[in-house]
Amino acid sequence: MLPVASLLILVPLIFAAVTFFTKTKKQAAGLGFLGSIATLGLTLYAYLNFDSSTAAMQFFESIKWIPSLGVNYSVGIDGISMPLILLNSIVIPFLILYSWKEDRDAPNRFYGLILTMQAAVIGVFVALDFLVFYIFWELTLIPLFFMVNIWGGEKRVHASYKFFIYTHVASLIMLLGIFGLFYASWQQTGAPSFDIRELVAQFQFFESSLLRDAIFLSIIFGFLAKLPVFPFHSWLPDAYTEAPTAGSVLFILLKIGGYGLFRISLPMLPNTGSPELIINMLGLLGAFSIVYGALVALRQKDLKRMIAYSSLSHMGFVVLGSAGFIALSVSGAMFQQFSHGLIMSILFMSAGAIQTTTGTRIINNLGGLAKRMPKLTVLMMVGFMASLGLPGLSGFIAEFLVFTFSYVNLPGFVLFALLAIVITAGYHLWAMQRAMFGVYNAKVGDISDINSLQVFSMGVIALLVIYFGWNPSPVLNMMITNSEAIVSLGAAVGV
Known part of the structure; x- marks a missing residue:
């Protein structure tokens, strides 16, 4: 079977790299559209071969990366990630067609950033290792920052930096939670691992309820700020409004905050020190x-x-x-x-x-x-x-x-x-x-x-x-x- 999960990242990333070196708008838009169609084809292949009756991970791939730290390049697709991959792969080709006749500066960078964004977002959706997950998570900031900063409205500079600072700081707090989860699990098992599923499963065995709550709240903070919800939302109206149309749509396709809730936070929630309190907190925020x-x-x-x-x-x-x-x-x-x-x-x-x-x-x-x-x-x-x-x-x-x-x-x-x-x-x-x-x-x-x-x-x-x-x-x-x-x-x- 095809290594679909990896190809879903590599195909738009390769097309993005080539698009950056194009000379004309026609070449840039054409390559951008071709790359998005190839990604859509791979997505439809994955969808048609996907078994909806099981919650098990499908199209799984794993290669050892940094064995001394338990870091692996592990990717896969399940019913949490498949719909969001499908959403991105459907919308991006039509977004490029929508923008086809628009006149703008540096079209090679414009279409290249769209494909880079697509590769980064899909990378988050398929990553099963926390380090790989975080790399793609942070990579999504770059194309969105430049999309707003270069082609945005009158207040584009302010909006782009506000978006970057807000979400990056939230991501760093999330990273502290990930490291806390990693070290606590290492201490518990004696073996280092960044595997998302292993760490989430190990979370319940941490003796300190205070530690469990601190780790959980640190991680979910990054997701809530990226989603976003009140009161972590102030970057949203400026970024969405000042972005060009394509940038606004890319922000909408940035579903990694909600995805993180389903992939990581909800499986951890029952084993926090205060699950009922956290559920009520989330209910209030929602x-x-x-x-x-x-x-x-x-x-x-x-x-x-x-x-x-x-x-x-x-x-x-x-x-x-x-x-x-x-x-x-x-x-x-x-x-x-x-x-x-x-x-x-x-x-x-x-x-x-x-x-x-x-x-x-x-x-x-x-x-x-x-x-x-x-x-x-x-x-x-x-x-x-x-x-x-x-x-x-x-x-x-x-x-x-x-x-x-x-x-x-x-x-x-x-x-x-x-x-x-x-x-x-x-x-x-x-x-x-x-x-x-x-x-x-x-x-x-x-x-x-x-x-x-x-x-x-x-x-x-x-x-x-x-x-x-x-x-x-x-x-x-x-x-x-x-x-x-x-x-x-x-x-x-x-x-």
Whole structure:
């Protein structure tokens, strides 16, 4: 069988390296698209050969790297990582097509960074060794920093450094937790190992409950800041808003924070010193992020900034569903990550098209765009309706699972978070009515609809949002299988 997990990293990385040396925009975009299609082909091969009925690791590879420290190059794919690899591999080719006709400086670096980002994110998803995991985790910072810093808006320098500093400091705190886990396990077993599964399994045998809590909180802090949730979110609105459209979509595809929750934190949670306290803490953070993000989105005048805060609100569902610690609530949190990536890709592409065409993102300065941009209006409406959780679209499935099954263990937090449903519908419908309908604002000039490549790119993603809204099982089944395995760890110790 093909070494799929390694190839999923190497293929976009090789194409990225070649793309950096291209001379023309056509060459850079062409190689970027070819690399993304090759990655998509490998992903579909892995998906079609994937067994959703087992939580076991598949496509496993392991090579000794630093034996004296127990470091191995170990990679594999399971039902936690497969949907997120699929999400990235689907969206990236359409992101490149969407950007095909855009004029920008240094296209070789632009498309090369997109592929570098894809390789780094997939590297996080397949890594089974903490050192390999952390290397790819930190590598994701580089393309995103330059994407904002070089091609971003007026405040791009501030936004790029703020993003880098916030998330890098959080990553360093996470690294301290990883080293604490490593040394405590080494002391316990007498053999060094950076294997994620071995260290997570060994965590329960640490005698000091204070040490277990300190390690757990250090590691999960890095995940919550990267996700992000309130109050670790302040880098998000600036970075998402100032990034170019492609950069905003890449931020949306950066699902490594939520992935870390499912891969590392939730299996460790039942064996912490204070599991009930931590569950309530996560429930509070998740519910408050849902409501806070929706309230702040409601008062935004900038369309892209509104979408950024709505993303914060939606990430609250990931944390709330995780805190519910029931197989279907955790599965809903996982599905929220997958669905959110598709939906927000449409919305950021829509906001980018409006800014490029009209020269503004201020909602009150728009109006009546549906008369001149009917294709964009339809696609944007699909994205907005999915984002507010309309039944029949993928966003509804995730929110329904999180609310319904988190209520079993966290009824108070769920009832509080339910307030966001009305607020979320309000800001989406308000923005749509003000920007796309009503009287056409002649001040934006004589504008035209999005081009055929943009229609195709956004249209395919919109169809996937509809498809997974009616038939989530192609990815939800594997999520449920792995969620049941995670929750069973808690049942064994009475959590």
